[in-house]
Amino acid sequence: MSITLQDEEVIFGLPIDGEVLVGLTVVVDGDWSQLCRDLLGFTLPNDNKTLVGQRILISRLVEAIAAPLPHDATKMQIHQYARCYILALVGDKLFMDKSRDRVHLTFLDFIRNLRDLPQYSWGSGCLAWLYRELCRASEKGAS
Structure with missing residues (x-):
């Protein structure tokens, strides 16, 4: 079966x-670091470990959501927090690869607008x- x-x-x-x-596996304008800064709310270190190709460490996403949001969080911060959570969940449970420690950033395009997820x-x-x-x-x- x-x-x-x-x-x-x-x-x-x-x-x-x-x-x-179905989406692009390359960023047309800018780079993956810029996309992470805009959509996830954090800057990637220049260590060639956190981001390899188009795949980011799931542990870096978990670090970003480890602390609760402040009470006065802006709408943008809430959306960035939600994207980190969803991307970590997607990479760890649904779209894992054999390394089991990274998630492909192409999924960021699908969670860019959180209202579009059910479609x-x-x-x-x-x-x-x-x-x-x-x-x-x-x-x-x-x-």
Whole structure:
């Protein structure tokens, strides 16, 4: 037996109807660091460890949400906090890769506007990602 789209919907409660999760894996204007600053609210260090290619450490996102928001938080701070939380959740539970410690920043484009989240077919995207990563993990020489 294999995991099906209905399993994604029932087990995870993810929508399977809606727009497809297809996006660019490169930033057209600027760079990933600028996108993180704008959408997540923190600046990435220049250590070549936090951000590798287009993937950010999930632990860095967890650090950003470790402290509660201040009582006088602005709407922008609340949205940045929510994006960090959602991106960490997406990378750790739904769209994990074999490293299990990073999440691809292409998902930032889908959570840019938090009101748009329900319009996407997260279940089908999750299932496609799972099969892609299973294929990569089963290749000869994969660790």
